Amino acid sequence: MSRLGTTRAVALVGLTGHVVEVQAHLAASVPGFTLVGLPDAALSESRDRVRAAVTSSGLDWPNKKITVNLSPASLPKTGSGFDLAIAVAMLAGARLIDHVRPQHVVHLGELGLDGRVHRVRGVLPAVAAAVAAGYRRVVVPAQDADEARLVPGADVLGVRHLAELAAHYGAELDELPEPPNDGPTAQRPRGPSAGDLADVLGQTEARAALEVAAAGGHHLLMVGPPGAGKTMLASRLPGILPDLDEAAAVEVTAIHSVAGTFDAADGLLRRPPFEDPHHTATPASVVGGGSGLPRPGAASRAHRGVLFLDEVPHFGSRVLETLRQPLEHGEIVIHRAAGTARYPARFQLVLAANPCPCGKAVGKGLDCTCTPIERRRYLARLSGPLLDRVDVQVELPRVSAVDRDERGEPSAAVAARVAAARAASADRLRGTPWTLNGDVPGSWLRERLGADRGLLVDVDRALERGSISLRGADRVLRLAWTLADLAGRDAPGRTDVGRALALRTRGHRG
The missing domain is CATH 3.30.230.10 (Ribosomal Protein S5; domain 2)
Structure with missing residues (x-):
């Protein structure tokens, strides 16, 4: 039977x-x-x-x-x-x-x-x-x-x-085994503390660019010599971002649960995550992979947070190009013989690079030992299509002795302005699929500018010179709206557009 x-x-x-x-x-x-x-x-x-x-x-x-x-x-x-x-x-x-x-x-x-x-x-x-x-x-x-x-x-x-x-369930057992002694629960290693922006000396322009990136959810590229503070600034970006709402917290926690990096003792993950893979990372470790059905990679673990690529020219081209899909669509789709897995990956990408292989091509670059060909090859590892998706691009100068006495605002003060700007953009975008300026298509933003084409004179000139692409022009508009939100204005003016263009082109507007 x-x-x-x-x-x-x-x-x-x-x-x-x-x-x-x-x-x-x-x-x-x-x-x-x-x-x-x-x-x-x-x-x-x-x-x-x-x-x-x-x-x-x-x-x-x-x-x-x-x-x-x-x-x-x-x-x-x-x-x-x-x-x-x-x-x-x-x-x-x-x-x-x-x-x-x-x-x-x-x-x-x-x-x-x-x-x-x-x-x-x-x-x-x-x-x-x-x-x-x-x-x-x-x-x-x-x-x-x-x-x-x-x-x-x-x-x-x-x-x-x-x-x-x-x-x-009602089994008849002579005796139950002694409760197993599992020993102390292994604590998963925690990442370094986010730190405070007040720790960053000097770099006023870079700090302002970081605030703009946080307020609008924009991607960021920092180019500067070693020791200029690129890594410090990137690690402090999560500290000025607002807490995750309930839906985002559940989504982020679920990703880290599947990845095996979640400790339930602290409850849902309420703070934006921060991932900084080493430049030797493989495409599978960044975007996800593995045998059978793939596991989430660093890009998915950074969902609703920050993905930081330090010394980005040293990353493999395959790794960098695989990031184009999540930058456009906010998710990663991985196909394997055993099936297809989808992981959300809507993160802020922060890139950091030296100006040249030796890192000394700052200002007149008199101490630089790199040849012009070496400099071009170094930054040429960042493809045009990838850089075109990075809204904010800023150059950091070398930190001088004067900067040691120049301490900026703490993270709490900057975070308050970022929260207010995000609230303003969310109110303006209510009823649309977007909540951040960094996600809004340019056509929608242009309609909100009205009939005054004088606002876009600088953008049109940059397009004619070839300094920016059509995609870049849309991203300048996104930045302009973020600058207006930070200033408490209902719409951007020509000054906001001009500053946005400077942020987009690393300050080289001419």
Whole structure:
């Protein structure tokens, strides 16, 4: 006589969760264990993990032909997070536990050979998908319970051992194993403190450019000699950005949950993230990748925050060119044989570069040892199409002895002006798909300028000279509106347009 046990799990494709029905069929035939439903290699190995975990929990392994199906069978399944659901479905089919109660419960977790339930990635988006599909009751590893409870409406049970869950479902056990001693929870390394803008000496123009970039959500390029403060300025950009709203916080937290960089002890990620990959990073590490279905890279982890590329000419051309898609569309689409994953990637790109390979071509550049060809080749590594998407481009001078006594405003004061400017742009853009000037198309902005074409005289001249492209002209308009928002004006004037053009062309307007 054959028996069937069922429960639920969740398969993640990118950030999208799909509820999977886990069916275990036990038949009186030659003993064996077969897993079907497009499992990957890690999931196929669950047969051995589940068998060892069940016997280690004091439960009898059924001497039956066991077939486990993951439905829908056409959806690729990856990872070890299905272990717990497979074990529960098998135990329900063998009638070692109540076979009715687990049917509408979602189970997430990896099993150790000793029966312990280990944490898995992507608990937050998986639980959110389960609740959205009508499955409020979820069982997760105890270490992931705090993260699962961040999802409104979820009824979460955290378990440390398979025997603990089996007893919850009515299994008859002589004794429960001692609670496992997992030791102290490993703390994920935290990034460096954002610091304060008051720490940056001098660089008045660069600080102003940073404020404009923050207020409008514009991308930024800084060119200057070593020690001018490019890295300090970039690392302080998140400190002047406003907190994430509820929807953005959930989205950002879900990305970091899938990436395995989220610590639920601090709750949802409310501050804009900051990612600064090294120039030796591969395209997969920046935009996402990996075997099977790809994982999010630095660009997705920087969603709603800052992606900083220091010494950007040293990055590979493939890495830089792959950023053009998220800069235009705000998401990354990665195609693999196992499927297609989409990750949001709406970040502020900050680039930093020396003026030449030796970094001394500042002012008259008398100390520079680079040849003209070397200088051209160095900055030519930044393609025109990529730079054309960077709104603010500023040159930093060398810091002098006089600058050591010149301390600027603290981050709190700048952040207040940035928040006010963003509120003004959000109010103007209410009812549109955009909230920041950096996202608005130029055609919409031109309509708001009215009939006075005199505002765009400088922009038209720059277009005729070839100093900027049509895309660049639109981005000058975006900057002009941001400058007007910072100044509290309802619309930009010719002075705002002229300053925006200078910011766009690194101050070279002639």
